[in-house]
Amino acid sequence: MIRMRTLALAFAGLALGASGAAAADGRQLFLDNCSACHQVTGKGIPGAFPALAGSKVALGPAPAAASIVLNGKGGMPAFRDDLSDADIAAVLSYVRTAWGNKAPPLTAALVNPVRRTGKRENPKAALTAH
Template sequence: MHRNATFAALILGGAFLPAASALAASPPGQTLYADNCAACHQASGKGVKGAYPALAGTPLIQGDAKPLLSIVLNGKNEMPGFKDDMTDADLAGLLTYVRGSWGNKGKAITPAEVAAARRRK
């Protein structure tokens, strides 16, 4: 046991408990969503009617990944593209989070799929 964990176990009467941060870790992509998307699409994924589309329950989010990847990489209308701002792994995590949140049932997206979409332009 690591020295700090041993110390914590002694303080807690011998019981080893994981750190609170480990218990409350965000799903991969959630922080990226909060930092880059939630201002427009909202934390709820419901968007802003007439301004920013909903991500919750929409076919674009849950369907074929290719159109979604194109939009996120290259931008569309008011939405900026993120091809120069995020790695393939970051975008895969972000989009997997969106495709599995708010009742969405989309498949996970892999970094390899993001890389292929970058090559397609």
């Protein structure tokens, strides 16, 4: 019985460690790809780059947020060629839980169908990431 509890606790620890790593990866992906415009604070630059802290888009339906990151919007670059489904899920999960935001995280399984069905907003005018 004790051995079963020890195994259960070990698996729980691995699961917690994995989710913590995913959150850390999402933060790092945000810092590497998004913070120059949206700022480390998530407050953006008024009149130029929208805030993500309290954003209706960031906190809204997950497929819509994934579509914007994948396909770009306005002056925002499309990240579909630069970030995997898991990366996009991680960065959006970070955004949806940082700066007081309270929205459920995303998974790669949710991002993938958005990637398959979406298109860049305007391929000729859209910026590309990096």
